[in-house]
Amino acid sequence: MQRQYWSTRLQTNFSPEQLADPHVAESEQILRKCVHCGFCTATCPTYVLLGDELDSPRGRIYLIKDMLENGRAADRETVTHIDRCLSCLSCMTTCPSGVDYMHLVDHARIHIEKTYRRPFKDRVARSVIAATLPYPKRFRAALRAAGLARPMAGLLKRVPWLKTFGVMLDLAPAALPPAAARPEIHSAKGARRGRVALLTGCAQPVLRPEINDATIRLLTGQGIEVVVTEEEGCCGALVHHMGREEQALKAARRNVDAWLKAADESGLDAVVITASGCGTTIKDYGHMLRLDSAYAEKAARVSALAKDITEYLADLDLPEQAARGLTVAYHSACSMQHGQKITTMPKELLKRAGFTVRDPAEGHLCCGSAGTYNILQPEISAKLKARKVRNIEATRPNVIATGNIGCITQIATGTTIPIVHTVELLDWAYGGPKPAGI
Ligand code: SF4
Ligand code: SF4
Numbered sequence: 001m002q003r004q005y006w007s008t009r010l011q012t013n014f015s016p017e018q019l020a021d022p023h024v025a026e027s028e029q030i031l032r033k034c035v036h037c038g039f040c041t042a043t044c045p046t047y048v049l050l051g052d053e054l055d056s057p058r059g060r061i062y063l064i065k066d067m068l069e070n071g072r073a074a075d076r077e078t079v080t081h082i083d084r085c086l087s088c089l090s091c092m093t094t095c096p097s098g099v100d101y102m103h104l105v106d107h108a109r110i111h112i113e114k115t116y117r118r119p120f121k122d123r124v125a126r127s128v129i130a131a132t133l134p135y136p137k138r139f140r141a142a143l144r145a146a147g148l149a150r151p152m153a154g155l156l157k158r159v160p161w162l163k164t165f166g167v168m169l170d171l172a173p174a175a176l177p178p179a180a181a182r183p184e185i186h187s188a189k190g191a192r193r194g195r196v197a198l199l200t201g202c203a204q205p206v207l208r209p210e211i212n213d214a215t216i217r218l219l220t221g222q223g224i225e226v227v228v229t230e231e232e233g234c235c236g237a238l239v240h241h242m243g244r245e246e247q248a249l250k251a252a253r254r255n256v257d258a259w260l261k262a263a264d265e266s267g268l269d270a271v272v273i274t275a276s277g278c279g280t281t282i283k284d285y286g287h288m289l290r291l292d293s294a295y296a297e298k299a300a301r302v303s304a305l306a307k308d309i310t311e312y313l314a315d316l317d318l319p320e321q322a323a324r325g326l327t328v329a330y331h332s333a334c335s336m337q338h339g340q341k342i343t344t345m346p347k348e349l350l351k352r353a354g355f356t357v358r359d360p361a362e363g364h365l366c367c368g369s370a371g372t373y374n375i376l377q378p379e380i381s382a383k384l385k386a387r388k389v390r391n392i393e394a395t396r397p398n399v400i401a402t403g404n405i406g407c408i409t410q411i412a413t414g415t416t417i418p419i420v421h422t423v424e425l426l427d428w429a430y431g432g433p434k435p436a437g438i
Contacts, residue, residue: 010034010061013069022291023107024068030104031065033097034058040091040101045366046084049383054081057091057101064108073115074108082108084380086373087241088366089280089338102339103287106240113243121161129372130244134202134234134251140179143206146172167378171409173207180209186216186226193223196272196312197259199282202234204275204405210435211405214427215274215309221431222316227268231258235273237281240288241371252285253295256302263305270307274423276404277371280339282306308336309423310346310403321354321429326438328355328425329397331388331411333404334366346403346422353429358395362387369410381410389414399438401425 010031019025040057041047047056054063054077063078074082082105091101118126132142146169156166182200196219200212216226236251259271273279281288286300328350336342347357368374368384392400393415400419402408412419418437428434 008035010036010065012065018069018071023110027064027068027104027107030100031061033099034061035097037096039096040094040099043090043094043364045086045088045090045368045384046380048365049380050084052081055084057095057099060085060108061099061101061104064104067108067111074112075116078108079112079116079118082112084377086334086366086368086370086384088334088370090334090364090366093338093341093364102284109241109243110245111243113245119161121164125164125376126242129375130239130242130247133238133372134236136179136202136206139203140176140206143172143176147174147176150174163378164375167375171374171413173409176206177209179206180213182212182228184228184230186220186228188223188225189220190223192225194269195225195227195267196270197227197229197232197262197268199232199235199255199271199273199275199278200228201275201278201405202238207405207409208421210424211274211421214421214424214432214435215272217432218313218423218427218430219272222318224269224316226272227262227266229258229262231261233258235278235281236288237277238371240281249288249292252281252288252299253292255282256285256289256295256298259302259305260298263301268305270312271302271305272307272309272312274309274403274421275406276308276333276336276340276342277406279306279308280335283340308340308342308345308403310349311342313349313423313426314345318349318352318426318430320352323356324354324429326355326399327358327395327397329358329360329392329395329400329417330422331360331367331392331400331402331407331419332363333402333407334370336403337364342403346401349426350401350422353426355425355429358397360388360391360395362391367407367410369404369406371406374406374410385410385414393417399425 012028012031014028044056053059132138150169153166153169156162219226236248240248283303283306286303289295289299330347350357367388368381374381401422403422420435424435
C-alpha cells in the first residue's frame with residue numbers, strides 16, 4: 001500500500017490557458033515528478049529544526065502547487081513558509097525522483113514578489129538590501145555607516161519594525177579592509193597555458209579582498225592569465241532569491257555581455273568564480289535567460305564556461321606538497337555541494353597541498369547564511385549557525401575552509417577558530433602568503 005502511495009506522481013490540474021505561460025508549464029512538469037515520498041524532509045534544515053511539514057520541501061511543494069494551480073495571489077501562510085526556505089537545495093540532493101525544487105521555488109518567489117504586499121517594514125528592509133548589497137561602492141559605504149551605528153543594534157532589535165536593521169548592524173564587520181583597484185589583465189607567470197575571466201563579486205571584495213588576491217596569485221603563478229573585466233557586476237543571486245527577477249536578469253545580461261566580449265576578443269577557457277553561491281546562479285544563466293531570444297544562446301555559452309575555482313584548479317594538476325601539520329575542517333557550502341554538486345574536489349586539492357582534512361558531522365545541513373537569509377530570518381539562521389559551529393569545532397581543526405563568502409561571514413561570528421576560503425590555503429601552499437589569522 002505504502003509503495004503504491006510513493007509511486008503515485010503528484011496530480012496537477014492546470015488549465016490550457018495557464019500552461020500557455022512557459023513558467024507555469026515548467027513548474028507543472030516539476031510538480032508532476034514529485035511522488036510525495038518525503039525522503040527530502042529528513043535532510044531539510046528547516047524541517048529538522050521546526051518539525052512542521054509546511055517547512056519541509058514536500059510541504060512547500062504542496063503550497064506552491066496550490067498557489068499556482070489556483071492562479072491566486074500569494075497568501076501570508078504560503079509566504080511565511082517559502083520565506084523560511086534557505087534555497088540550500090539539500091532536498092534536491094536527497095530526492096530520488098529528480099524534482100527540480102530550485103526552479104520551482106524560484107518561480108514561487110517571483111510569483112510572491114508580484115502578487116503579495118509585504119508589511120511596510122519588510123518592504124523597506126528588502127528594498128534597502130536590493131539597492132545596497134549588489135553594489136560594492138554602496139555596500140562599502142553602508143558597512144561604514146553601520147560600523148558607526150553598531151552600538152544601537154541591541155536597541156533596534158527590541159523594536160519589532162526596526163529589528164531587521166538591528167540584525168544588519170550586528171552582521172556588519174567592525175573594520176573593513178581598504179578598497180583596492182585592480183588592473184584588467186593579470187599576466188601569466190612564465191609560459192601562458194590558459195586564460196580565464198574572474199568574477200570578483202559584489203560583497204566578497206568589500207568584506208575579504210584577500211580571496212581574489214589569492215586566486216589571481218595562484219592562477220597567474222600556474223601560467224594562467226586572469227582577466228577582470230570592468231563591465232562585470234553582481235551575479236544577481238541576491239535579488240534572484242528575493243524574487244526580483246527583472247533586477248536579476250539585468251545583472252545576468254550585463255555579465256554575459258562582459259564575459260563574451262572578453263571571450264571573443266582573446267579567448268577564455270573559463271569564467272572562474274570563487275563564491276559558490278554566485279557559481280550556482282551563473283551556471284543557471286542559460287536557464288534564467290532561456291526565454292530571451294537575444295540572450296538565450298549567449299547566456300548558455302557563459303553558463304558552460306562557468307567554473308568554481310576548485311573545478312578549474314583540479315584540471316591544472318597542481319603538484320603534491322609535503323604535509324604541513326595543519327588540520328582543516330572543510331565546510332561544504334550548500335551552493336557548492338547541492339547547487340553545483342562539487343563535493344570531493346576542494347578536499348582533494350587541500351590534501352594534495354599538504355593539509356589534513358576533516359569532514360564535520362551533518363555536513364549536508366546549511367550554516368544559515370544563505371544569501372540574505374541571516375538578515376531576513378535571524379532566529380532560524382542563528383540556530384543553524386550554532387549547530388554548524390558545534391559540529392565543526394568537534395573535529396578540533398586549526399582552521400576552517402570553505403568556498404563561499406556568505407558562509408565565511410556567518411561562521412566567523414560563531415567561533416574563534418580562523419575561517420578562510422579554500423583558495424587562500426591553496427595559494428599559501430603554492431607559494432603565496434600565509435592567510436591572516438592562522
Ligand atoms: S521532492 Fe522528491 S524526495 Fe521530496 S517528496 Fe517529492 S519526490 Fe519525495
Ligand atoms: S531548499 Fe533547503 S530549506 Fe528549502 S525546502 Fe529544500 S532543503 Fe528545505
